[in-house]
Amino acid sequence: MALPERSLEKRPLVVAAPGVESHGPAPEVVARAHPLGDLEIQYFCRFGAEKLDDLGTRVQLIQAWGMCDRHALGFLAVEASLNDGWLFQPAVVYADLMERAELALARGWLFERARVAASLTAVEPCWPCHMGLASTYEADATAMDIVNDGRRLEPLLDIAAGTRAHWTLWVCGLCAESTSVVRCRPHLLAELDQGRVGLDAHRGCVADIARHADALAASFGWSRRGTETIVDRAALIGAVGWCAGWRRILDLLG
Numbered sequence: 655m656a657l658p659e660r661s662l663e664k665r666p667l668v669v670a671a672p673g674v675e676s677h678g679p680a681p682e683v684v685a686r687a688h689p690l691g692d693l694e695i696q697y698f699c700r701f702g703a704e705k706l707d708d709l710g711t712r713v714q715l716i717q718a719w720g721m722c723d724r725h726a727l728g729f730l731a732v733e734a735s736l737n738d739g740w741l742f743q744p745a746v747v748y749a750d751l752m753e754r755a756e757l758a759l760a761r762g763w764l765f766e767r768a769r770v771a772a773s774l775t776a777v778e779p780c781w782p783c784h785m786g787l788a789s790t791y792e793a794d795a796t797a798m799d800i801v802n803d804g805r806r807l808e809p810l811l812d813i814a815a816g817t818r819a820h821w822t823l824w825v826c827g828l829c830a831e832s833t834s835v836v837r838c839r840p841h842l843l844a845e846l847d848q849g850r851v852g853l854d855a856h857r858g859c860v861a862d863i864a865r866h867a868d869a870l871a872a873s874f875g876w877s878r879r880g881t882e883t884i885v886d887r888a889a890l891i892g893a894v895g896w897c898a899g900w901r902r903i904l905d906l907l908g
């Protein structure tokens with residue numbers, strides 16, 4: 655999708671579902687560990703502002719189907735922390751990926767499974783992993799202020815709590831060890847490889863996430879500001895879960 659013109663108005667994505675307190679996570683949630691180490695947080699604090707406009711970065715993100723589950727979740731957490739829940743950069747990246755996912759799953763009569771499997775296979779590694787970023791590295795001593803700004807998990811936990819009723823419908827049954835027939839991209843690929851999957855059941859889920867993720871990304875543009883719904887906000891978590899798998903999301907946000 656085309657990049658929307660960035661709105662001048664900053665709007666938090668934090669919206670509480672009925673009956674959900676949005677002023678902070680429960681005490682036991684606060685203790686959950688951030689998926690990233692300090693150097694990674696330092697990097698993402700700067701990456702969001704500068705690197706996403708780089709064509710090479712965008713191409714690698716497309717060819718890798720985003721980032722690995724740990725870096726993707728960390729990306730969301732840092733962006734939410736820095737921008738008070740305003741997730742413009744992740745929304746654009748993952749709306750683009752879900753649009754590509756919908757195209758990859760489009761019906762075709764010849765060699766459909768092989769074609770879909772090839773389209774859904776990542777051909778590049780997770781970009782931060784490829785850079786050698788690891789959770790054990792310490793941040794630069796001069797960067798601790800920005801690391802502290804980006805380390806808060808509460809904004810992402812609030813978003814997850816406020817949208818949970820919707821994104822849980824898209825959780826992969828194998829990631830969650832449930833009876834759901836929904837599959838994330840990695841598990842869909844595994845089942846395609848085993849010849850055990852019919853694609854029709856998955857097209858609706860992917861189209862649903864893609865439609866709402868696109869609406870969310872578009873809502874950051876000036877002309878569509880304020881048009882996003884709670885389902886649109888949930889679609890960002892749905893998109894990351896679909897692309898990278900749900901296990902780490904469920905561990906942190908579930």
Ligand SMILES: [Zn+2]
Nearest residue numbers: 722725780783
């Ligand atoms: Zn990674």
Ligand SMILES: [Zn+2]
Nearest residue numbers: 826829838841
């Ligand atoms: Zn899965």
